[in-house]
Amino acid sequence: MRFHVVDIAHQVANGLVLPCAFTTKMMLFCSEMKKRGHEIIHYGHETSTVDCTESIPIFFKEDWDTFWSNEDYYNNTNTHYTNVEANNLIASRASEVIKRHKKPNDIFLSFIGNCQSLIAQENPDLIAIEPSIGYQPKTTFAEWKVYESYAMMHMCAGIEAACYDSEKGGLHNWYDAVIPSYFDTSLHEYQETKDDYILYLGRVFEGKGLYPAIEATKLAGKKLIVAGYGDIIGDKLLPYDSIPDHVEIIGYADHEKRSELMRNASASLMLTTYAEPFGRVLIENFLHGTPVITTDWGAFVENNLHGVTGYRARTLDHIVWSIKNIDRIKSRDCRNWGETFSVDRIMPMYEEYFQMVMDEYTSIGWYRMHPTRDNLDWLNYQSPFKPSDEPVLKTKQEVMDKVTKDYIIPHGIFKGMKYVNRGSAGAWYEPKLLGTYESEIVPAMNEILQTEYTGIVDVGCGEGYYATGLAWKNPQATVYAFDTNEDAQNLCSQNAKLNNLDNVVIGDWCDANTLVNLNIGRRGLIFIDCEGYEVEIITKETVQQLYPHDFIIETHDWVDINITKNLIDILSDTHSIQIFSSVDDIDKAYNYDVPILNGLSLEDRRDLLREGRCCIGKWIYAKSKLTDHVPINRLSHARLPTPQ
Numbered sequence: 022m023r024f025h026v027v028d029i030a031h032q033v034a035n036g037l038v039l040p041c042a043f044t045t046k047m048m049l050f051c052s053e054m055k056k057r058g059h060e061i062i063h064y065g066h067e068t069s070t071v072d073c074t075e076s077i078p079i080f081f082k083e084d085w086d087t088f089w090s091n092e093d094y095y096n097n098t099n100t101h102y103t104n105v106e107a108n109n110l111i112a113s114r115a116s117e118v119i120k121r122h123k124k125p126n127d128i129f130l131s132f133i134g135n136c137q138s139l140i141a142q143e144n145p146d147l148i149a150i151e152p153s154i155g156y157q158p159k160t161t162f163a164e165w166k167v168y169e170s171y172a173m174m175h176m177c178a179g180i181e182a183a184c185y186d187s188e189k190g191g192l193h194n195w196y197d198a199v200i201p202s203y204f205d206t207s208l209h210e211y212q213e214t215k216d217d218y219i220l221y222l223g224r225v226f227e228g229k230g231l232y233p234a235i236e237a238t239k240l241a242g243k244k245l246i247v248a249g250y251g252d253i254i255g256d257k258l259l260p261y262d263s264i265p266d267h268v269e270i271i272g273y274a275d276h277e278k279r280s281e282l283m284r285n286a287s288a289s290l291m292l293t294t295y296a297e298p299f300g301r302v303l304i305e306n307f308l309h310g311t312p313v314i315t316t317d318w319g320a321f322v323e324n325n326l327h328g329v330t331g332y333r334a335r336t337l338d339h340i341v342w343s344i345k346n347i348d349r350i351k352s353r354d355c356r357n358w359g360e361t362f363s364v365d366r367i368m369p370m371y372e373e374y375f376q377m378v379m380d381e382y383t384s385i386g387w388y389r390m391h392p393t394r395d396n397l398d399w400l401n402y403q404s405p406f407k408p409s410d411e412p413v414l415k416t417k418q419e420v421m422d423k424v425t426k427d428y429i430i431p432h433g434i435f436k437g438m439k440y441v442n443r444g445s446a447g448a449w450y451e452p453k454l455l456g457t458y459e460s461e462i463v464p465a466m467n468e469i470l471q472t473e474y475t476g477i478v479d480v481g482c483g484e485g486y487y488a489t490g491l492a493w494k495n496p497q498a499t500v501y502a503f504d505t506n507e508d509a510q511n512l513c514s515q516n517a518k519l520n521n522l523d524n525v526v527i528g529d530w531c532d533a534n535t536l537v538n539l540n541i542g543r544r545g546l547i548f549i550d551c552e553g554y555e556v557e558i559i560t561k562e563t564v565q566q567l568y569p570h571d572f573i574i575e576t577h578d579w580v581d582i583n584i585t586k587n588l589i590d591i592l593s594d595t596h597s598i599q600i601f602s603s604v605d606d607i608d609k610a611y612n613y614d615v616p617i618l619n620g621l622s623l624e625d626r627r628d629l630l631r632e633g634r635c636c637i638g639k640w641i642y643a644k645s646k647l648t649d650h651v652p653i654n655r656l657s658h659a660r661l662p663t664p665q
Contacts, residue, residue: 022375023124025147026051026073027115027140028065029133030080030088030107035070042202042301046153047132048072049205053368062122064115077122079114108136116140123147126383128375131163138162148382152371153202155298165378167371168199169299170320176296196381198374201324202299203367206360209308212284213352218244218269219344220286220311222279222302225251230292230316232259237290237340239267245290248274248282284309288331288347291315292340300324307359310352314343328607330355349611349623431617432456434466435490439519441512451629453486457615458632462601465573465642469546472571474498476541480531480558481551485513491546492517492525499524501539503531533558537566544645545570553580561591568595572643585639596643603638606631 028034032041034048051061052072063071066085067078085092088107116139119129129147131137134154141149141163149163154173161177168174174197221234225247238245248271253259264270274282283289289306291297296319303321306313307330315321317333327333331350332343430438433456440454452458469491477500479488488502502513502525510527517525528535536547536558547570549555555574572592576585589598604612610627618626 022379023060023127024054024062025115025119025123025127025129025140026061026063026071026132027129027137028063028069028080028111029103029136030084030111031103033066033068034063035066035068042155042299043132043153045301046202049203049364050130050132050152050371053203053364054371057368057372064118065111077118079118080111084110105136108133109139112137112139116143119144119147126379128378135162148378150375150378152200153299164194166197167374168197169202170297170323171199172296172319172322173298174199196374196378200370200374201362201367202301202304203364204301204304204308204359204362206308206363208280209305209359210280210284211308211310211352211356213310215287215311215352216285218246218286220282220289220306221245221247221249222274222282222289223249223291225249225253227259228294230290230294233292233337233340234290235259235261235265235268237337237344239265240337240341241344243267243287243344244269246271246282246286248272248279279305280309283311286311288344288350289313290340291321292334293319293321295319297321304359304362307355310356312347312350312352312355314340314347326354326358330358428454430454430456432615433458433460434463434470435486435493438490438493439516441484441515441519449631449633452632453484455615455617455629457609457613457630458486459603459640460609460613461603462573462640462642465599465601465640469571469573470494472544472546474541474546474571475543476539476545477501477548478531478536478539478541478545479503479548480536481549481554482513482527483509483550485509485516485525487548488513488525489516489520489522491548492522493520496522496524499526499541501526501528501531501541503528503535505529531558533560533563537563541570543569547572549573550575553577553584556581556584556587559588559591564591564595569645569647571645572596572641574641574643576639576641578639579636585641588641592641592643595647596645599642599644601640601642603632603634605637 026047028047029041029043032044034044048071051063055061055073061073061075063069063073063076064079065071065076066080067082069076069078084107088104115137119140120143123144123146125146127147129140129144129149131140131149131151132153134151141147148165150165150167151161151163152167154161154166154168154177168177219234219238221231223229225231231247231253235245244267246269247253250273253261253264253270271278271282283306286306289302289311291300291303291313293300293316299320300315303313303315303324312331313325314332314334315325317335321333325331325333329350332339332346334340334343428440428442430436430440430453436456474495475498477488477491477495477498479485479491479500479502482488482502482504483506485502488500492498492500504510504513507529510529513525513527517527547567549558549572551558555576559572559574574588576588578584585600592598606627609630610623613626613630615626615630618629621629
């Protein structure tokens with residue numbers, strides 16, 4: 022493939038440019054795509070040193086002096102001032118030169134966005150692509166666009182949808198894509214030993230979060246080093262008459278100084294208040310083995326793994342807590358994650374993307390099968406990452422073999438119960454065998470296990486963790502276990518047999534009518550986990566017939582945001598309501614007291630305790646007001662006949 026790449030006016034592509042992410046990315050892109058056999062024609066400053074097929078000068082010292090007479094052209098490291106007229110000039114010249122050099126199916130890449138739209142307008146036969154879109158939510162122009170984060174892609178989609186009439190819609194199409202930024206990882210030295218300071222590296226202005234960085238480090242009792250353009254005092258950007266005692270101002274840092282500061286810092290702060298389109302400094306810190314504390318929006322949500330490579334925060338106390346607990350983050354994990362953004366991994370994604378665009382442009386189209394494509398590896402830039410710690414066990418199976426024996430649950434409310442060998446349906450297996458599954462509702466379960474129910478219903482029983490556990494703990498009760506999955510039914514039956522239970526009745530489908538017609542006696546427990554179907558079962562009509570019985574309902578607000586609220590409204594007249602919320606996997610690793618996991622790494626603990634929830638979930642524990650104060654001995658304990 023053949024590419025045309027144009028400089029921006031205010032940054033000379035000479036290898037010394039650090040303030041400008043666009044220039045940095047452009048230079049690395051050109052060199053790497055040239056290595057891969059593609060033809061790269063660069064148009065820019067006369068002293069540019071871009072590694073490409075051909076570099077054509079179109080912007081000269083006299084042009085520079087016209088716009089920035091006080092700046093050093095040849096060693097330009099400090100200029101970061103966009104000039105519209107200068108960019109228009111360089112775009113106009115590039116357009117005329119490209120006309121003489123272009124060939125059919127050539128690609129024009131606009132790294133800087135709208136200021137180069139003239140080139141595409143005057144050369145409509147070029148395939149115009151905007152790669153690595155950053156701060157251009159209202160000004161994208163090319164038909165083909167590559168964003169560096171889903172956060173920026175969605176921001177642009179929303180803004181564009183609002184800016185265009187409803188019939189036309191936004192500018193997005195099948196080929197808008199997200200490909201993360203890329204790095205030469207060899208330029209970033211990894212280091213595990215750290216000094217006792219926190220680093221702020223970036224432009225000194227309010228939007229980058231310098232003020233909360235200063236205040237949080239003061240409260241945490243840590244030194245803060247500030248490196249970047251801007252004057253805290255002179256520009257009155259921040260409410261200080263003098264530099265706080267715990268703050269050291271470095272000013273501009275060249276490449277070597279940046280590297281030194283990042284690899285020695287105990288943590289970096291990136292508390293940007295706007296939505297970062299990517300955040301290259303974030304990944305640079307990771308490559309140096311340094312964790313980062315960020316805000317919790319924009320690309321940070323995608324690129325900063327909370328509790329693994331740093332923390333994401335929203336309030337001052339979040340930031341202070343993160344600083345005080347930064348030693349929980351391991352340098353090797355930061356480096357491993359940073360390496361997933363290596364140029365060797367990301368460039369093939371770009372090649373794949375360019376091929377897709379080329380196919381569409383040459384009329385092959387999105388609907389045609391590509392003869393050589395058999396995977397989507399270009400999307401899997403995160404795949405090599407694996408948290409590190411010692412001891413690291415090779416597989417979950419190896420861990421389970423170490424901490425469990427004979428598949429007997431060693432912990433929790435069903436401690437001592439046998440569990441089917443490596444069998445699970447619908448949820449992760451390890452927490453169930455360990456006995457930590459849904460520990461959030463243990464307070465409710467402890468109360469339930471002290472109640473002698475006459476009948477129990479489990480709708481969405483899976484392999485029978487609760488169905489067999491409750492039958493095991495309540496031998497006087499008939500337990501009706503329902504699941505539409507045939508494998509789940511078989512596994513539930515196996516679990517019942519393992520524990521010599523004859524009070525488990527297994528069925529496939531349970532709707533509201535089935536439920537109200539079950540003979541569960543004077544006081545029953547109805548356990549429901551059916552992925553949003555709970556709203557079809559628990560209605561005002563069914564509750565009118567089931568009001569003497571208790572409920573535990575796992576609600577699925579990700580299916581319908583109103584589910585929990587509506588169920589509470591239905592149940593609250595007849596039942597006392599308690600709400601339980603799920604716990605994040607990281608918090609489980611840190612805080613769950615599971616003696617058999619003592620001595621394992623946090624990563625192993627997290628992997629064993631995690632339940633793979635897509636979001637924070639809720640349970641409703643609803644106790645019938647009718648039976649709240651009825652003595653247990655007044656309830657019938659007679660075994661109920663199995664329904665025919």
